[in-house]
Amino acid sequence: MSDRVAGAAVMEQVVRLHDAAPPRSPLARALGVTPLDDAAQPWFAGAVGERRVGELLAALPAGWRVFHALPVGAGEADVDHLIVGPGGVFVVNTKHHRGQRVWVGERALLVAGQKTTHLRNSDLEASRVRGVLARAGVVAPVSAVVALVGVRELTVRQQPRRVAVVRAEGLVRWLTRRPAVLDAGTVDAVVRLVDDPATWRPLESDEDTAERFARIEREVRAAHLVRLGWCLAAALGVLAVSLPFLPH
Template sequence: MTDLRTRMPAHALVEKVVSLRGTRDLRELPLGIVRPSRDAMAWLRGIRGEQEAARRLAALGPEWVVLHSIPIGQKESDVDHLVIGPAGVFVVNSKRHRNARVWVAGGRLLVNGRRTDHIRNSAFEATRIAAILQRAGHAVPVTPIVAISGARDLTVRATPEWKGTVVEVLHMPGLVRFLRKRGRRPAASVDVATLAALAARPETWSTRPVPESELETLRRDYDLIDRGTTRWNVLVGVIGALVAVGIVALGYTLLGQVVSGLLMSLTR
C-alpha cells in the first residue's frame, strides 16, 4: 500500500478519463489514435492544467512538500494541490482558461464574462482542509490560491474573497514566486515535516490507500490515452490544413477561369 505522496497530479480526473476507454467519449481508432468527445477534451484540459501546476511546484525546493489530488472522503471531491512549507499551508486550485479574459472582484471570477465558482470553491476547500487538520491536532491557517494558466489577461479589481476568506488569484507562472516570497516570512506555527506526514496519510482524509500496482496501471493507461488524443489533434490539424490548401487551390482555379473568360471576351 502507499501514502498520498505517490498520487499523480489530477489523479481523480485521470481515473475518470481512464474509465472512459472504449466508450463514445474516447473512441479508439487505428494507429493508436483516440478520438475524444467534447466532454473528454474538457477533462483532458483540466488534467494538463493540473500537470502544469505540478511541474511548477516541483521547483519549490526540499523545504516544501507538495501533495496532488487529495481526495476528501469517499465521494468525487478532491483538492488539486496541497502545499506545505515555511510560509504555511496552501490549497492550490489550478484552472486552465486558454486565451481567455479573466476578471476578478470580491467573490466573482468571470471568464470571458461568464461567472465561475472558482473563488467560492477555493475558499470552501481551504476551510475544510483547515478543519480536518485541526481535528487531527494541528490548528494552522490554510490559504486558498486560484492559479490561472493560459489566460490572455487577468484583471483583479477588488480583493478576491468569499465569506471573509481571502483567496489569492494569480497567473500560473507567478505561483512559485508568490510562495517563495511568502516563505521569506516563515510561519512559526508550521512544523512542515509533521504536517506533511499527517497530510500523506489516507486516513486523515477518510480515503483508502491505493496499491502501487494500481497506480502503475493507471499511469500506463492514461499515457496511452494522452498519446492517442495527441495523435487525433495532429490528424485534425493536418486535415484542416489540407482542406484549407484545397480551398485556396480551388479558389485560384476558379479565379483563373474567370480571368481567362474575361480576356477571351475582350479579344473577340
Template structure:
C-alpha cells in the first residue's frame, strides 16, 4: 500500500469517518424501488452513527474555517491507528487545541468527571483528554516549554447542554460558541511559535502512515450519499404527514357517523 504523502492541511473535515461510511455502504445491498418510494435506507446503525458524526465534523469545520488568519486548523488528523483520528487540531494565539466533535440531539449533562447523553454515561471526557495528552507529548519533544494542549469537546445542535460542574481539563461547548471562545482567549503563543507548532504538526511523519486516497472522489461520493439520505428522510416525513392526515380524516368521519346515528335515533 502506498503512502499518502501530502501534508496534514490538505486533509478535509471528517475525511476518516467518511471513509468508514463509504466502505461499509459499498457492500450494502441496493435498495428496491419500493424501499426508495417509502424512504427506506440500507444504512445500518453503525453507518448512521458514522454518518451523523461526519456531518457534525463538517459543521464544526465550517465554523473553524472562519477563524482569523493567525489561526491554523488541521482536520481529521490521524492518531494511534488508521481508524482513529483527531477531529480538528487548532493552533493560534490562544494556544493549541484538540477539538472532539459529537453530533447529538439529546440532553447533555456535564459533571466534573462525568458526562451523560440522555441519562446514559459516556467516556467522551476521558477520550478528549487522551487526545490532548498525545499531541502535548509530540509537541514537547521539540518545544518543551510550550503549554499543554487544551482538549475541547463540542456538541452540534444538542437539545440541551447543561454544565452542572466544569471538568478540570476539558472545555465543553456548544459548537456555535467554539470560535467566539477561541478568539476571546488571552494570547499565550507568539506568531512565530504558532508557525513552528503548525509546521511540526503539518508533517505526516509525525503521525502514522496514511493510505493513498483521492479526497475529491471521497467527498463527491459522500455528497451523493448525503443527498440520498436527506431525500429518504423527506420521503419518510411526507408519508408520516399523509398517514397522520388520513388518521385525522378517518377519525372525523367516524365522529360524523356517530353524530348522524345519534340524530337519527
C-alpha cells in the first residue's frame, strides 16, 4: 500500500466523471470554459488538496511512515493519509477550502459560516483504523486530524476534543511535536499491517489514473489562462475606448 499516491481515490473519481461528461465544443475551448462539470469540480479540488498534503508530508523525518488513499470500510470510503511514527498513528482528513474563512469550536467546524461534517467524518475514519488495529491485536493510539488547505483565515476558538484541526502547512511541525508514545517495534508492527493489501478493501485501480488526471489538470490550467487572456483583452479594450475621453 506504500505505492499508493496521495489523492489516488479522488483522482480516480475525477477521471471517471470527466470521461462520462460530454466533451467541450471548439467554442467552449476558445473561450476558456473549464473542462470540469459541476459534479467533478469538488472532486478535483479535493485531489489537488490531498496531493498538496502528500507533498508536505514527504518532509517528515526518519522514523515516520506515510500512507495515502487507503480503502477502508464499505463503498468508496478511504483514508486520505495515515501516518505512523513515534507520536502514534494519525488519520488525516484533508479539506481544501481555498480562500475561505474557517471557524473551529469544540463541536463544530464552519466554512464560510456553514457547518460541515468534517469533525464527525474524521472521527469515524479514526474509529475504523482503531478497529483495524484491534482486530490485528496491535495496540497503538489513533488520532484524528483535519488538515486544511488553502484557507484564508482560520479561527480556533477551541480545539475539538476528539479531532485536531491544523493548517496543512503546519501539519509536519504539529506531528513531530507530539510526545513519543510508540517504540520502534510497535511502529514497525503498525507499518507492516497498514502496508499489507489484505488489511484493506480490495482495489480496482487503474494504473493510468495519475497520468489521465495530469492531462485533465493541464486542461484546467490552460482554460484558466485562456480566461485570463480574455479578461486582459477586455480590460485593454475598455481602456482604449476610454482614452479619448480622459483628461490630458
